[in-house]
Amino acid sequence: MKALWEKIKEKFFTKQFLTFGIIGGFNTFLSQALYMVFVKMHIAPGIASALADGICIYVSYFLNMHFTYHQELSWKSALTFPLSYLPGLGISALIVIIVVNVFHGPELYAKLISLPIYIPINYLVMTFVVSRFGGKKKTA
16 A cells, blocks of 8 residues: 555656646636537537647647756657547546536536546546657757
8 A cells, every 4th residue: 555655656746747737737727618608609518628629728738848847849749749648638528428427516617526527537547648748858
């Protein structure tokens, strides 16, 4: 059990994860605002969730590549970075659909319920994708 806790601390109690979290907080606010606008436009909640997240992917790309991973932008990373969002996007949209359609929860806030699951999964997958397919490290 102690070894598991050490691995969790090693992965999530870092400056990189904190930076990711701050950028994620901004992106979450932006995504939630867009989601609410789309729902008010009578777009289905699952589609509204996916659209809002999809729009925010490239905001996240620029901010995370610069501040979290300190890598130069490249076509390769710009094309592979969105792939890191696919698991989280699917999980988030599915949770929104379940909250709204199964539990009859509030459409406007259903997306927030997905965050505790979405964020760690997104960080792990994104870190893997960037480390594997990212660009060159920035030089000072």
